[in-house]
Amino acid sequence: MRPFTYARAATEDEAVAACTDGAAYLGGGTNLVDLMRLGVAEPARLVDVAHLGHDRIERRADGGLRIGAAVTNGDLAADRTVRAEFPLLAQAVLAGASGQIRNLATVGGNLLQRTRCAYFQDVTKPCNKREPGSGCPAREGEHRNLAILGHSAGCVATHPSDMAVALAALDAEVRVRGREGTRTIPFGDLHRLPGTAPERDTCLEPGDLITAVEVPPLRMPSRFRKARERASFAFALVSIAAALRTDVPGGTVTDVRIALGGVAHRPWRARRAEERLRGARASGEAFLRAAEAELEAAEPLRDNGYKVPLARNLIVRTLSGLVAP
Amino acid sequence: MNSVPADGPDPVRAEITLTVNGSEHRLGIDTRASLLDTLREDLGLTGAKKGCDHGQCGACTVLLDGRRVNACLALAVAHDGADVVTVEGLARDGRPTRLQEAFLAHDALQCGYCTPGQLCSATAVLDELGRGLPSAATPDPAAEPVPDDAEIRERMSGNLCRCGAYAGIVAAVREAARA
Amino acid sequence: MTDRLEGWEKVTGAARYAYEYPLENVAYLAAVQATVARGEILAVDAEAALGMPGVLAVLSGGNAPRLAPVDDGELAVLQSRRVAYRGQFVAAVIAETPETAAEAARHVRVEYAPEAADVLLRADHEGLYAPEKVNGGFPADTESGDPDAAFAASAVRVDATYTTPAEHNNPMEPHTTVALWEDDGTLVLYDSNQGPSAVQSTLAEVFGLEPAQVRVISEHVGGGFGSKGTPRPNVVLAAMAARVTGRPVKFAVPRRQMWATTGYRTPTIQRVRLGAGLDGRLDAVIHEVVAQTSAVREFAEQAAVPARMMYRAANRRTRHRIVRLDVPSPSWMRAPGETPGMFALESAMDELAVLTGVDPVELRVRNDAPEDPESGLPFSSRNLVACLREGAARFGWDARDPRPGVRREGRTLLGTGVAAATYPASTRPGEAVARAEPDGTFTVRVAAADIGTGARTALAVIAADALKTDLGKVRMEIGDSRLPRAVVAGGSAGTSSWGTAVVRACEALLVRLNGEIPPEGVEARASTADEVRSRQKYARHAFGAHFAEVAVDLDTGEVRVPRMLGVFAAGRIINPKAARSQFVGGMTMGIGMALLEESIMDEAFGDHVNRDLAQYHVPTCADIRKIDAVWVPEADPHLNPMGAKGIGEIGIVGAAAAIANAVHHATGARFRDLPITPARVLAEL
Structure with a gap:
């Protein structure tokens, strides 16, 4: 690990001012410290943003939540309101990592964690995300757990967060404090597809600090599910966060949200499937047609074609469960 | 803002205070030192183990301010003032929990x-x-x-x-x- | 039911592992790994690393001490310009702190002349050859009768190819050494290994010392599963670094570096042919194995060896072929040979059961061998049938509907499977000392290693029995090469071998004791070389049967194991409490083998891609549900004075086959390639 200086910021102003070139914000450190130890991240300066008062979950006037960026995953999943009113978010957080990691990891850091693609983590091998222009060995190499949707010639990485999948389904917004002031980014715009610049995971600019996540009220049944090889403590092969409302039980779909994890460079909001379902009768057949419509765009690689039926089945299974729990 | 100054590529030192199993320790550390290495190498508390050093095995689990965490992923410098309980601190007066x-x-x-x-x-x-x-x-x-x-x-x-x-x-x- | 003697130390953090001895003035080592899979080192530029404050030395081929060549080429650390595999140690940094050592290692620049590397195991590889012997000292090939003709003439035939991937032992404690040279030239090694005597003699050879000049201390060892059975490069590297710097040097191999440098189970490609009558009785057994080894060390996994003794059949052939690839050296991993071999054989037996319609338990009973089919030797004891019957009764096997793919609960398919297990019951020569102390207690010494097996406790139980005294009066001293010489904790021969020596030493002591114990105590030493060599010829093996229930998710392809039972026949069980943990621990690793574990070779770069515990999945607590192990009574007078067979390995043997067979029963799909992942299951559903 490269030597670095450490600064504990007391205010947002201090933090942003301190985050000059070569610096990185430190939240819980669960991903950053790991990457520094691997030599993937080499900040010369760490600006600790765990003590800015961003560790609270507040109720908004509309019934939604404002979740501070420094709230730990453990505290988020323990929150009574989250558990009762946003079960898909609690479930997503609890499905991720381990109890120990969730106690360190923060909401802001979780959103900004980097891909677990093995080539990205191995500094002795090329990777366009780590070293732009060096190549993507994953495309022809080991990619069983990489993207089937939205990938590019230069990058087939997936975003590893479970929580982000739930936030994508929740139509959340991200509050960002930057060098030019504060702004709000719709959650769907935060993470990018790799395109020709896979080194950029998000739309954030240098110095940008996530201060909070805004979550509007949900008020419909929701669920997060995750398929994985190991029964716990494993990244998703495919995950889904979904919410569904019908006019009457078994009737017409009036609102639906579907987001997939483990399939793309960002949490994948299944807009096409949602469009198909809105106004349709809630049935297994409709869910299947919607899932297939969404996955028409899938371009599986040599060894990850299984993710297409897996995503399809998860959509059908999860939506069916929301209709008839 | 509490800040540790930069000094080129040389190791950066910092001073922290940790309360470990009820005893307070004032420590000079490398900013790169994990809480785990600080416990094991500086304080001689080798109960917490290093199995992977990447938060993937849990052998380093300690209680940090009352909560379980992976001590290998926690930078010691970021936990100045923290209260830590390791396996050595679970039993009291030789009585097992x-x-x-x-x-x-x-x-x-x-x-x-x-x-x-x-x-x-x-x-x-x-x-x-x-x-x-x-x-x-x-x-x-x-x-x-x-x-x-x-x-x-x-x-x-x-x-x-x-x-x-x-x-x-x-x-x-x-x-x-x-x- | 004896608690582990060191249990209290282990639950309070007081037990010291190799890295944890308080020493003054220690330095830290970080190793540099090759980034090509094959080639020549042209230059090592250590300037940047040496310029870092706190760096004491950089070792590489150019300046490393010269070592004496030994059989294991892995131990010729920094002795050659040749790179034999990606990840081989090519340099090392020694520094004042672990942080500085690790950082400086990143700045050692190594220039290579890379060569085309050959890293992928194939059944048709032109480099395949028959090794002189396979692991365990067995011949590579055996044949009796006319297996091809008998197979061709059989009414029912199974002809299938099974594969198992590279798997890594991954003990929780990494391979660790703290090395220091004393003023008198003695090399002291606090080392994590499965046998201090073996490390002592090997390191003495490598450094040109007398064995007495090497002391190895291994009081507590955080698991090994075979990977610490032979000294690995880490111990040589740490000793070299300590000599060069004149400081005690600490080196724990980082988890990611363990993949290349500490051994693993070779991938295997196994063709099994079974020819049987309509009643399932075998007439032909043919088991042919292809595996890999490295350029620096020949290791031939003996996967077809269990097929030589498992079932009766007049016509049989076993064959091993290996190929030297530009890959890390495979080595022992829990039940080498039996583990991959019995996955194939016991899967094939299940296929035969399906083809013949004979119940899988009954099929195995029908083919039980009355004597060792190849050697004709009598079995010292063989209670496979008892294990199968006992397990069937306990598991509720008799109510099983044999039809595959018909048990469904919601979106889950359920199935059950069975497989047999076996492992040789070996005893090797060794020594022990028993001593009566004036205070009425006893001290028993043997250079055994307790890698989590409960060896310390089992040996104390054995000694107390032999001394006709209370367990509390026996002090066991193990884990130090200064103690009487002992074999490694490996091949499930530890307790049997050490225990024999302990019993003989205790017996000799009792003969010497008459009345008052003098102030200096009374001591007796035993060597079992003659006894072990002159034993009667028997086929000595432990047996077992695994019963597994699986739940397969129709939508996700996830396979879980809600229930698993192992029944074993392993002679007298010395300490039931620790024995159960050993069996269940092996079964747990078997669940990992069946469903999770695979080190994926990167053809383009020549290393395993998934070199960490996030990407290489060993089972978690949530993967292990209702699991138990029991044993049938077995009195075998032909083993050793304890009447015990080793139990460290048999728990994993056959476990993966039982699960794969259960997955077939659940889904109707046969999985011949491990692990059985959602990707593979979804392709069949």
């Missing part, structure tokens, strides 16, 4: 290398269950969890045991949870 007794009774260990992490983790699991916190195994996250085997297994899954003592570990935690 219920969990330690139950681990021995159920042979919840073999090589013993993951055991300190298992015990710190299990200590926190009892606390989390007592506070009614859900896990991925809780059918309804809004409801109070029932401390059954499925709950215990899920909650203990951040602590790998290659010897395969899980059955004994679950039995030990179950017994301690019901005591």
Whole structure:
């Protein structure tokens, strides 16, 4: 690990001012410290943003939540309101990592964690995300757990967060404090597809600090599910966060949200499937047609074609469960 | 802002205070030092183990300000002023905790290398269950969890045991949870 | 039911592992790994690393001490310009702190002349050859009768190819050494290994010392599963670094570096042919194995060896072929040979059961061998049938509907499977000392290693029995090469071998004791070389049967194991408490083998891609649900004074087959390639 200086910021102003070139914000450190130890991240300066008062979950006037960026995953999943009113978010957080990691990891850091693609983590091998222009060995190499949707010639990485999948389904917004002031980014715009610049995971600019996540009220049944090889403590092969409302039980779909994890460079909001379902009768057949419509765009690689039926089945299974729990 | 100054590519030193198992320590550390290495190499508290150094095995689990964390992922410099309990601090005055007794009774260990992490983790699991916190195994996250085997297994899954003592570990935690 | 003697130390953090001895003035080592899979080192530029404050030395081929060549080429650390595999140690940094050592290692620049590397195991590889012997000292090939003709003439034939991937032992404690040279030239090694005597003699050879000049201390060892059975490069590297710097040097191999440098189970490609009558009685057994080894060390996994003794058949052939690839050296991993071999054989037996309609338990009973089919030797004891019957009764096997793919609960398919297990019951020569102390207690010494097996406790139980005294009066001293010489904790021969020596030493002591014990105590030493060599010829093996229930998710392809039972026949069980943990631990690793574990070779770069515990999945607590192990009574007078067979390995043997067979029963799909992942299951559903 490269030597670095450490600064504990007391205010947002201090933090942003301190985050000059070569610096990185430190939240819980669960991903950053790991990457520094691997030599993937080499900040010369760490600006600790765990003590800015961003560790609270507040109720908004509309019934939604404002979740501070420094709230730990453990505290988020323990929150009574989250558990009762946003079960898909609690479930997503609890499905991720381990109890120990969730106690360190923060909401802001979780959103900004980097891909677990093995080539990205191995500094002795090329990777366009780590070293732009060096190549993507994953495309022809080991990619069983990489993207089937939205990938590019230069990058087939997936975003590893479970929580982000739930936030994508929740139509959340991200509050960002930057060098030019504060702004709000719709959650769907935060993470990018790799395109020709896979080194950029998000739309954030240098110095940008996530201060909070805004979550509007949900008020419909929701669920997060995750398929994985190991029964716990494993990244998703495919995950889904979904919410569904019908006019009457078994009737017409009036609102639906579907987001997939483990399939793309960002949490994948299944807009096409949602469009198909809105106004349709809630049935297994409709869910299947919607899932297939969404996955028409899938371009599986040599060894990850299984993710297409897996995503399809998860959509059908999860939506069916929301209709008839 | 408390800041440690930069000094080229040389190691950067920092001073921190840690309270470990009830004793306060003033320490000069490298900013790169993990809480785990600080405990093991500087304080000689080798109970917390290094199994992977990447937060993937749980052998380094300690209680940091009352919560279980992976000490390998925590930078010591970022936890100035923290209160840490390691496996050495679980038993008081040579008297084992219920969990330690139950681990021995159920042979919840073999090589013993993951055991300190298992015990710190299990200590926190009892606390989390007592506070009614859900896990991925809780059918309804809004409801109070029932401390059954499925709950215990899920909650203990951040602590790998290659010897395969899980059955004994679950039995030990179950017994301690019901005591 | 004896608690582990060191249990209290282990639950309080007081037990010291190799890295944890308080020493003054220690330095830290970080190793540099090759980034090509094959080639020549042209230059090592250590300037940047040496310029870092706190760096004491950089070792590489150019300046490393010269070592004496030994059989294991892995131990010729920094002795050659040749790179034999990606990840081989090519340099090392020694520094004042672990942080500085790790950072400086990143700045050692190594220039290579890379060569085309050959890293992928194939059944048609032109480099395949028959090794002189396979692991365990067995011949590579055996044949009796006319297996091809008998197979061709059989009414029912199974002809299938099974594969198992590379798997890594991954003990929780990494391979660790703290090395220091004393003023008198003695090399002291606090080392994590499965046998201090073996490390002592090997390191003495490598450094040109007398064995007495090497002391190895291994009081507590955080698991090994075979990977610490032979000294690995870490111990040589740490000793070299300590000599060069004149400081005690600490080196724990980082988890990611363990993949290349500490051994693993070779991938295997196994063709099994079974020819049987309509009643399932075998007439032909043919088991042919292809595996890999490295350029620097020949290791031939003996996967077809269990097929030589498992079932009766008049016509049989076994064959091993290996190929030297530009890959890390495979080595022992829990039950080498039996583990992959019995996955194939016991899967094939299940296929035969399906083809013949004979119940899988009954099929195995029908083919039980009355004597060792190849050697004709009598079995010292063989209770496979008892294990199968006992397991069937306990598991509720008789109510099983044999039809595959018909048990469904919601979106889950359920199935059950069975497989047999076996492992040789070996005893090797060794020594022990028993001593009566004036205070009425006893001290028993043997250079055994307790890698989590409960060896310390089992040996104390054995000694107390032999001395006719209370367990509390026996002090066991193990884990130090200064103690009487002992074999490694490996091949499930530890307790049997050490225990024999302990019993003989205790017996000799009792003969010497008459009345008062003098102040200096009374001591007796035993060597079992003659006894072990002159034993009667028997086929000595432990047996077992695994019963597994699986739940297969129709939507996700996830396979879980809600229930598993192992029944074993392993002679007298010395300490039931620790024995159960050993069996269940092996079964747990078997669940990992069946469903999770695979080190994926990167053809383009020549290393395993998934070199960490997030990407290489070993089972978690949530993966292990209702699991138990029991044993049938077995009195075998032909083994050793304890009447015990080793139990460290048999728990994993056959476990993966039982699960794969259960998955077939659940889904109707046969999985011949491990692990059985959602990707593979979804392709069949």
